[in-house]
Amino acid sequence: xxxxxxxxENIEDxxxxxxxxxxxxxxxxxxxxxxxEVVGVDVDEKKVKMINRGENPIPEEPHLSELVxxxxxxxxxxxxxxxxxxxxxxFIIIVPLLLDxxxxxxxxxxxxxxxxxxxxMKKGAVVVVETTVPPGTTENLVRKWLEEESGLKLGEYYxxxxxxxxxxxxxISRLKEFPKVVGGVxxxxxxxxxxxxxxxxxxxxxxxxARVAEFIKIMEGxxxxxxxxxxxxxxxLANELGIDFHEARKYANHEYxxxxxxxxxxxxxxIPVYPWFLIKEMEKRERLNYARLLRTARELNDEMVNxxxxxxxxxxxxxxxxxxxxxxxxxxxxxxxxxxELNHSRNxxxxxxxxxxxxxxxxxxxxxxxxxxxxxxxxxIEPKDADIVFDTFELRTILNK
Amino acid sequence: xxxxxxxxENIEDxxxxxxxxxxxxxxxxxxxxxxxEVVGVDVDEKKVKMINRGENPIPEEPHLSELVxxxxxxxxxxxxxxxxxxxxxxFIIIVPLLLDxxxxxxxxxxxxxxxxxxxxMKKGAVVVVETTVPPGTTENLVRKWLEEESGLKLGEYYxxxxxxxxxxxxxISRLKEFPKVVGGVxxxxxxxxxxxxxxxxxxxxxxxxARVAEFIKIMEGxxxxxxxxxxxxxxxLANELGIDFHEARKYANHEYxxxxxxxxxxxxxxIPVYPWFLIKEMEKRERLNYARLLRTARELNDEMVNxxxxxxxxxxxxxxxxxxxxxxxxxxxxxxxxxxELNHSRNxxxxxxxxxxxxxxxxxxxxxxxxxxxxxxxxxIEPKDADIVFDTFELRTILNK
Numbered sequence: 056x057x058x059x060x061x062x063x064e065n066i067e068d069x070x071x072x073x074x075x076x077x078x079x080x081x082x083x084x085x086x087x088x089x090x091x092e093v094v095g096v097d098v099d100e101k102k103v104k105m106i107n108r109g110e111n112p113i114p115e116e117p118h119l120s121e122l123v124x125x126x127x128x129x130x131x132x133x134x135x136x137x138x139x140x141x142x143x144x145x146f147i148i149i150v151p152l153l154l155d156x157x158x159x160x161x162x163x164x165x166x167x168x169x170x171x172x173x174x175x176m177k178k179g180a181v182v183v184v185e186t187t188v189p190p191g192t193t194e195n196l197v198r199k200w201l202e203e204e205s206g207l208k209l210g211e212y213y214x215x216x217x218x219x220x221x222x223x224x225x226x227i228s229r230l231k232e233f234p235k236v237v238g239g240v241x242x243x244x245x246x247x248x249x250x251x252x253x254x255x256x257x258x259x260x261x262x263x264x265a266r267v268a269e270f271i272k273i274m275e276g277x278x279x280x281x282x283x284x285x286x287x288x289x290x291x292l293a294n295e296l297g298i299d300f301h302e303a304r305k306y307a308n309h310e311y312x313x314x315x316x317x318x319x320x321x322x323x324x325x326i327p328v329y330p331w332f333l334i335k336e337m338e339k340r341e342r343l344n345y346a347r348l349l350r351t352a353r354e355l356n357d358e359m360v361n362x363x364x365x366x367x368x369x370x371x372x373x374x375x376x377x378x379x380x381x382x383x384x385x386x387x388x389x390x391x392x393x394x395x396e397l398n399h400s401r402n403x404x405x406x407x408x409x410x411x412x413x414x415x416x417x418x419x420x421x422x423x424x425x426x427x428x429x430x431x432x433x434x435x436i437e438p439k440d441a442d443i444v445f446d447t448f449e450l451r452t453i454l455n456k
Numbered sequence: 457x458x459x460x461x462x463x464x465e466n467i468e469d470x471x472x473x474x475x476x477x478x479x480x481x482x483x484x485x486x487x488x489x490x491x492x493e494v495v496g497v498d499v500d501e502k503k504v505k506m507i508n509r510g511e512n513p514i515p516e517e518p519h520l521s522e523l524v525x526x527x528x529x530x531x532x533x534x535x536x537x538x539x540x541x542x543x544x545x546x547f548i549i550i551v552p553l554l555l556d557x558x559x560x561x562x563x564x565x566x567x568x569x570x571x572x573x574x575x576x577m578k579k580g581a582v583v584v585v586e587t588t589v590p591p592g593t594t595e596n597l598v599r600k601w602l603e604e605e606s607g608l609k610l611g612e613y614y615x616x617x618x619x620x621x622x623x624x625x626x627x628i629s630r631l632k633e634f635p636k637v638v639g640g641v642x643x644x645x646x647x648x649x650x651x652x653x654x655x656x657x658x659x660x661x662x663x664x665x666a667r668v669a670e671f672i673k674i675m676e677g678x679x680x681x682x683x684x685x686x687x688x689x690x691x692x693l694a695n696e697l698g699i700d701f702h703e704a705r706k707y708a709n710h711e712y713x714x715x716x717x718x719x720x721x722x723x724x725x726x727i728p729v730y731p732w733f734l735i736k737e738m739e740k741r742e743r744l745n746y747a748r749l750l751r752t753a754r755e756l757n758d759e760m761v762n763x764x765x766x767x768x769x770x771x772x773x774x775x776x777x778x779x780x781x782x783x784x785x786x787x788x789x790x791x792x793x794x795x796x797e798l799n800h801s802r803n804x805x806x807x808x809x810x811x812x813x814x815x816x817x818x819x820x821x822x823x824x825x826x827x828x829x830x831x832x833x834x835x836x837i838e839p840k841d842a843d844i845v846f847d848t849f850e851l852r853t854i855l856n857k
């Protein structure tokens with residue numbers, strides 16, 4: 056096995072990163088660049104081969120290609136087999152945790168990864184969860200799964216949480232500059248995890264527990280979700296009152312005021328997901344009122360597609376054509392500009408909503424070609440050929456040519 | 457009449473400030489300090505006399521006393537009579553606009569001031585509303601009232617809105633540094649008002665309409681109200697989950713995340729009032745859903761006293777005394793630390809709530825003596841003599857001696 060440790064000197068310098076996605080690969084690459092031996096585990100065989108050839112599977116992520124080229128197949132070895140990571144002193148787990156149709160956390164992929172680590176980890180190993188999870192998950196579920204698989208008890212291994220705070224498109228710079236927190240399920244675990252991260256994360260902070268570390272990440276997501284809902288609500292109000300929202304926002308914002316931008320809702324795999332961790336936990340505890348603002352904001356964000364559909368229909372009616380013949384172009388499907396991701400895309404929902412109402416809907420996105428758009432079940436159009444263009448990233452006006 | 461203009465040179469340099477309260481007096485003093493002749497109108501005869509003697513009726517406001525001492529009775533002349541302001545070229549109206557018991561704006565004091573200005577103003581006068589009002593108030597109600605009283609038509613006089621953005625305790629520095637906006641009900645009005653403010657406000661911006669100017673101020677208040685509700689909600693959630701909110705907040709906050717501090721609700725005459733302007737307007741328009749987040753936040757903030765009452769009772773039960781004998785000290789009644797104001801004080805509501813439940817409640821506030829506390833219907837205590845101290849400005853813990 057090619058991941059075998061060679062020297063005895065850097066005894067803690069071999070780590071595994073479990074999950075080589077948009078967050079895991081930048082972490083693995085930065086750790087390798089800092090001099091650690093990194094074993095990256097991923098289920099995707101094609102991706103694993105690319106990385107080992109020094110090819111970056113996420114070429115749009117700035118600075119990542121240089122790192123993968125420099126370390127892929129050398130200090131950064133990718134594999135589909137957990138066995139190749141058995142010698143590692145630390146495991147950083149960063150695989151998806153999704154929501155089911157009922158907004159309840161679906162831990163199946165996550166549990167599978169944790170149990171796989173439990174099966175190969177050796178005594179003294181440090182396991183760190185980077186996946187954003189509901190508070191208490193690390194100390195309760197992850198600990199239980201690891202101990203069931205490994206037969207080890209806490210103290211014979213160490214367990215901590217360190218939430219990823221990467222923003223796609225800024226992953227490398229975030230790891231190098233942004234404050235990162237780490238919290239253990241016990242004191243020793245926190246210290247051990249801190250020591251490992253310190254080797255490749257400059258702006259690192261030890262917090263009092265894994266649970267606090269988990270909550271920090273969720274808190275951020277909730278702040279964003281509520282403030283995007285607030286911006287959308289203020290946008291609707293301004294529009295209703297005949298006020299230019301963007302002009303007002305420009306002067307309202309200052310050191311103590313941070314009104315966000317309105318949107319068609321909130322997409323991506325972070326912000327629309329994390330509030331549900333708290334809402335669902337409170338539902339279980341019969342304290343639903345404790346998450347009332349979070350729930351209202353979540354609902355409002357999800358309902359924004361209805362507001363925009365109505366606005367678009369109103370614009371269509373101004374055009375001298377039968378309503379169902381007006382060519383509508385929904386421009387931009389990705390959840391953020393310049394990011395090639397469709398998770399929780401609200402504009403897919405918006406386009407389908409308009410289609411289901413019999414309107415003449417087309418789609419354009421500079422990140423995807425005609426074939427990909429058609430694969431998603433839409434008709435492609437160049438914005439210049441449409442009667443109306445709804446530009447997600449430019450909500451100021453619906454362009455009516 | 458002693459306010460008569462003397463020279464012909466500074467033909468636009470005589471202004472009236474209507475309302476010499478915590479906002480109006482600093483504006484009047486700063487304008488006088490910049491060299492304008494200022495006629496301050498207020499209903500309070502005692503205050504008027506003090507100002508004319510150079511005595512500051514709001515001594516706790518930093519730097520205000522120097523200005524009143526320097527200009528009171530000279531360039532800043534106070535009066536109870538609008539007739540003394542009849543020669544002024546501009547009128548800045550900054551009197552209270554309150555809510556009635558149904559949260560509907562009560563414009564009676566405000567209308568009275570506007571009509572009084574309408575009765576004395578001369579042709580060519582510029583009227584600027586600084587009072588925060590529901591959007592559209594300046595161009596609709598204020599215009600109507602002024603024209604009914606003066607017989608003038610827009611163009612024969614000018615009308616604008618420039619929302620005060622003063623924070624008690626920082627009034628003078630805010631006027632000197634903070635961005636201030638001004639918007640006219642027509643283009644000429646905006647320009648005229650801008651020219652006058654430019655003489656004493658360095659950081660001044662002309663916006664496209666009075667309505668936008670009105671909305672800017674309300675938007676700020678709504679941002680604060682929703683974010684205080686969010687902080688309180690996250691505090692409750694953290695506490696329920698056994699997480700130290702303040703530790704988590706410290707690391708959650710950064711350039712893009714501004715989680716506020718939890719509270720017993722929101723007091724003062726600004727933040728808890730402004731969201732209602734929008735909520736009530738949407739109620740009228742049967743678009744209540746457009747203000748749903750604002751309303752939820754408002755309700756949550758108002759309900760926080762119930763949460764704290766329950767928490768205090770739980771703490772009382774830990775003390776080895778019959779519940780109704782535990783001496784509870786509610787420390788701090790004012791809506792903000794160091795500010796001698798009780799408007800919308802949520803701690804008065806909290807203290808009364810506990811009293812109505814038969815608990816042994818006392819009150820302490822460093823801004824008020826024993827007599828004043830008793831006048832408010834409370835028993836006074838020194839915190840050291842209580843069994844439990846609930847410190848509004850330090851919500852981390854309920855001190856249990």
